[in-house]
Amino acid sequence: MPPARWADLAIVGSGLASGEGISVAEAWRRHDSAMAAWREGRARSTGEGELDLLSLKRQLAYELTRRCRACALRCGARRVTGEAGICGARAPEDARLANVQVVAGEEAFLSPTIAIWLAGCPEQCVGCLYKPLISASRGVRFDSGRLASVLAKMAAGGEVTSLMALGGNPDVHLARWLDVLVALAQAGEVPLPFVWNANGQSTRRSLELLDGVVSVYLLDLKFRSEACAKANGAERLALRRVAQSSGRPRRRTSRSSFGCSYGPAMSTAALGLS
Ligand code: SF4
Numbered sequence: 001m002p003p004a005r006w007a008d009l010a011i012v013g014s015g016l017a018s019g020e021g022i023s024v025a026e027a028w029r030r031h032d033s034a035m036a037a038w039r040e041g042r043a044r045s046t047g048e049g050e051l052d053l054l055s056l057k058r059q060l061a062y063e064l065t066r067r068c069r070a071c072a073l074r075c076g077a078r079r080v081t082g083e084a085g086i087c088g089a090r091a092p093e094d095a096r097l098a099n100v101q102v103v104a105g106e107e108a109f110l111s112p113t114i115a116i117w118l119a120g121c122p123e124q125c126v127g128c129l130y131k132p133l134i135s136a137s138r139g140v141r142f143d144s145g146r147l148a149s150v151l152a153k154m155a156a157g158g159e160v161t162s163l164m165a166l167g168g169n170p171d172v173h174l175a176r177w178l179d180v181l182v183a184l185a186q187a188g189e190v191p192l193p194f195v196w197n198a199n200g201q202s203t204r205r206s207l208e209l210l211d212g213v214v215s216v217y218l219l220d221l222k223f224r225s226e227a228c229a230k231a232n233g234a235e236r237l238a239l240r241r242v243a244q245s246s247g248r249p250r251r252r253t254s255r256s257s258f259g260c261s262y263g264p265a266m267s268t269a270a271l272g273l274s
Contacts, residue, residue: 001109001161002215006054006181007191009212012043014056024063031056035212054185057209058178064205065092071171072201073122087168088136089120092175096120096139097147102160110195110216113164114154116147118176121168123199134168144176148183155192162216164195171198171206181213 015030016022022030034053037043046052051059064070065079077085084090098117106113120136121128132138151163165177181194193215200219202210 004191004193006213009054010185012053013046014051016051061175087120087122095176097142098139113162115164118173144179144183152189162193
């Protein structure tokens with residue numbers, strides 16, 4: 001299992017003084033420069049009054065939700081003012097914890113993992129097994145520091161190998177995930193590798209923020225059939241226009257989930273067994 005990379009970033013200087021007022025473009029420039037230094041092994045430790053790189057990533061992730069670009073739908077919801085996006089999520093601080101538990105059924109090298117679900121998903125697939133769990137109105141609001149201490153207790157036995165972010169699509173709540181990692185770092189808890197269990201609907205900016213934080217990306221491929229993928233893409237764009245004009249999130253309808261995902265997946269499994 002790769003090491004917990006996010007813990008490194010919590011002690012790397014960002015070149016930005018805590019509370020320094022700079023433009024978003026300049027904050028990204030400092031981020032990119034600190035990341036380059038970290039990758040090349042010439043990063044400095046955080047200085048007195050300096051923001052660490054993990055906290056700068058968190059700050060930029062909150063910025064992404066101003067006219068939301070946190071996931072590939074880029075629906076532009078003004079989440080910081082409480083407006084809901086297509087995914088149903090509102091302000092990052094209103095994120096809801098849908099479930100947290102130790103799971104032993106993931107890929108062997110990741111198990112057992114502490115799996116954490118935050119509610120809200122842009123996909124709204126008809127056949128989603130988790131829909132009752134992750135619909136945006138479910139779950140409870142949470143304090144990142146308290147969740148961090150619960151996670152630390154769950155990890156205390158030394159048996160779990162990783163922390164796993166799930167959704168829906170965890171990109172929706174990138175800012176809150178970073179909040180939880182910052183809280184874990186500040187508490188000096190044992191750093192567990194962070195696993196991003198997503199559907200690949202990220203943006204370039206969200207991937208740049210995840211860079212250096214995530215140890216393992218675990219991506220679910222939703223559709224094997226090209227026709228289904230195209231149908232979903234077209235529908236998604238139409239949905240985006242409707243949501244932008246009405247300001248209200250809408251549910252996506254989709255082709256039969258059996259024909260588009262379960263059926264092809266079962267055929268593939270059958271090929272493997274024959
Ligand atoms: S669907 Fe949600 S996460 Fe994606 S851009 Fe819209 S508000 Fe942001």
